[in-house]
Amino acid sequence: MRRVAGFRQSAASRAGRRKRAAEVARAAAVPASAGRKARSGKRREAILAAALDEFSSRGFEAARLEDVARRAGVAKGTIYLYFRDKENLFQELIRTMLTPLVGTIEAMGQADVPLPVLADRIVDLFVSQVYETRRKDVVRLMISEGRRFPKLAEFYYREVLSRIIAAVRALLRRAAARGEVPEGLAEFPQIIAAPGLVAIVWSGLFERFEPLDVRKMMKTHLDLLFAQGRVP
């Protein structure tokens, strides 16, 4: 995987601060006093967090593992003790950060609550668990780079997306059976999530020109969709 020369600052200008920064970061990230097991876990986490920062701001290709290492307070070679290669690091980042969310969503899909309450819950869940979180960056990364990592896209589809879709679809079907939403909606759970995705893309590209009230947009959207049942 290759690089573009023009878009980064000169190597020389970065080199000066490097050593000092590494020492500071390392001390901050992993206290030398902890046991080996705990220390190892913390290192892994530190590397993943650093990787997310770097991948997010420069993109997967342009991100330098040396910068990831520095940010994690670790030497470059150390990354290779925890991850097979750059791609595997990316994979583990996605897996680690998104898999836990699935259970939460599936749980939410079980309960049959009144639609207005459901709308609020969906909005809250998205905003508090994704949008205001580093998960937003992970999702953005998946959107941006996923196409070039078919295996990763497959993993994500199988382990995350298909399960979320199934949960939402089941929920919508039950609501449709009660006549609260039209039948057609259950066929496209993607519609429910669409504004969330728009918000993530928007925040990365256009927020600075025109801020977007995510919460309000999602609420407006869901209220509109869910209002169908009220006037049969």
Place this chain on the structure above:
Amino acid sequence: MRRVAGFRQSAASRAGRRKRAAEVARAAAVPASAGRKARSGKRREAILAAALDEFSSRGFEAARLEDVARRAGVAKGTIYLYFRDKENLFQELIRTMLTPLVGTIEAMGQADVPLPVLADRIVDLFVSQVYETRRKDVVRLMISEGRRFPKLAEFYYREVLSRIIAAVRALLRRAAARGEVPEGLAEFPQIIAAPGLVAIVWSGLFERFEPLDVRKMMKTHLDLLFAQGRVP
């Protein structure tokens, strides 16, 4: 990157293969018979088309200008006669392919047609002018790479997106005034476009696992949103 006018290997030793290769490549892309003006235009187009192919399949960073050149039937250096650098090539690609669409959309925003007809028109416009077109790839590129090109995102927002949003918003306001859609919707024209964006992302990442009927999804969505007015 600068060059010192140092020693290069003798020109004569290079000249041997040149002529044949040049003729073959050029013949494929641009007939040598055309006038200089026409020829130049075709070359530009050929390079842009090739760039779209390469950027789409490998991403901006990983795309090699040498591959773009080969695909366009042109030498690498020729690209630099038409575009300042790789980034400018990307910029021109976006500008060239998306700007013309704006007028069409603004025109559509003028007419006040019945909502069900409007829904069909929006779906048709999106599917026939974007989704089933190379513009889909351009939009995908914008989504994927736009964050790392703030100037490009700004251009795109100013010249394309803000105008589309304004047109759709005006349309929605007029519909709201007639009571055909709720007031709230006009605040978020993004909601109208959201499933289109989802479709583009989906097609790149998950189509092979679960195909998506874009037309039907968009229609379902718009019919739901626009159904509000029918039952006051």
Place this chain on the structure above:
DNA sequence: AGATTATGACTGACTGGTCAGTCACAAACA
């Protein structure tokens, strides 16, 4: 018209900068 000269579009080998991944060695631990 045909011959001659001028132009600039086009070529592609080359350079300098870049970085993922390796490995010989060092430090920390138990």
Place this chain on the structure above:
DNA sequence: TGTTTGTGACTGACCAGTCAGTCATAATCT
């Protein structure tokens, strides 16, 4: 002490962008 964990200089491969040189075509001349 031996084992595990960590280090960072190094290497091999990579590619954007350059520019001296070429040659098809246009312009000018006869």
